[in-house]
Amino acid sequence: MIFTSINPYTAEPLAHYPAHTEAQTEKKLRTADHAFADWSMRPFAYRADCFKQLADVLRQKLDELALLMTHEMGKTLAESRAEIEKCAGQCVYYADRAEALLQPEDIPTEAQYSGVGYEPVGIVLGIMPWNFPFWQFFRYAVPALMAGNVTVLKPAPNVPGCGLAIEQAFREAGFPDGIMTCLLVDVPELKAIIADERIGMITLTGSERAGTSVAAIAGANVKKCVLELGGSDPLIVLADADLDAAAKAAVASRMGNAGQVCIAAKRWLVEAAVAAEFTGLVADLIRAIKQGNPLDPNVQMGPIARLDLADTLREQVATAQQQGALTLVGGQSNGTSFTPTLLTNVRPGNIVFQQETFGPVAALTVVRDANEAIRYANESRYGLSAALWTTDTDRATYLACQLRVGSVFINAVVRSDSRLPIGGVKKSGFGRELSAVGIREFCTTKTIYIA
Secondary structure, eight states, X not given: OEXXXXXXXXXXXXXXXXXXXXXXXXXXXXXXXXXXXHHTTSOHHHHHHHHHHHHHHHHHTHHHHHHHHHHHHOOOHHHHHHHHHHHHHHHHHHHHHXXXXXXXXXXXXXXXXXXXXXEEOSEEEEEOOSSSTTHHHHHHHHHHHHTTOEEXXXXXXXXXXXXXXXXXXXXXXXXOTTSEEEOOOOHHHHHHHHHSTTEEEEEEESOHHHHHHHHHHHHHTTOEEEEEOOOOEEEEEOTTSOHHHHHHHHHHHHHGGGGOOTTSEEEEEEEHHHHHHHHHHHHHHHHTOOBSOTTSTTOOBOOOSOHHHHHHHHHHHHHHHHTTOEEEEOOXXXXXXXXXXXEESOOTTSHHHHSOOOSSEEEEEEESSHHHHHHHHHOSSEESEEEEEOSOHHHHHHHHTTSOSSEEEESXXXXXXXXXXXXXXXXXXXXXXXXXXXXXXXXXEEEEEEO
């Protein structure tokens, strides 16, 4: 099998990458297993030095790596550069803090000593998406490796170059062989890899369908997994909100990365008293977005990453219109180009209310009050995150507790942050990444008791 990366803006093939053979896969797993035996015994200071070197390599190669990412999946160069810089920051954050975050905890009992410690699980298999081909890897891998694990990355099939570039960056930073391995294999090969006794756990960021499949295989082999799956995040705007700030945040959240973001604000639930004004504000902001060649520094939005994804989005919008949604802005598309779109008159039951839309399409629903907003927000199979806009922060905190999601951002854009855990509930998956919670997800908790 050959993996081909295709420039989504030009539709031209960029490079061809042969899939790893069964023998090559076995060699990579064996090397990773041997590397774990040494890496897991290294002091935190040694691992930290490696990651600080990696941060330097990423910053030195920032333009090269950003260009590769833009070519392979279509985000603007500014977005690609920001992603590489975020990865470098992640390296430094955990290099400085991992040891403290994983300190054994003393728990007073009748024993002479009792407490818990955190130990690595072995090889972490990361099955990663294409929308943030660098950050999604670094998000889990830096804390996992600082905890003493090693990792095997299975990148999405349309960004193999990014996966191999990450492997090369680790090599240039001086990491021992096998600490980070990029594995180019097709989906059918994953079942045997997940089942391999050398794989300690699996983390996947992707679709609900992919997560369900991986979780079933992991469960059959009694292996832990962390899943970050789909999202249909609500953004609630109450009548007392700062409408200018809320409108800017809504558009930035929904339209960034051409709308291809799990935690984007996809459903806008706006209180009736301010719905007309808010709609006018976001419509003007959406119309002002400049699309085009993602290499152009003046362009704010590139193409959809693949033609099949754009086709799916077209079908969803057409169905939404048939179900009563009105297209206030945008709605035009050609190939992988999809104009930023605002759908209004979206009611519960509409396809864009029920399904995840992965592209620059916002669905606006008018609600009577905060109670209806919370009820509509929770009427989703997903529960990744939510945003809530109101000047009454005491009320906002009360309402946030009623939202069935993994994160609530009040008067702010939902984002991933090394200091805070991220992850969902319901069909958005389980487990957490980032923060102290996230690094411990990639550890075994061990109890020590001395009578």
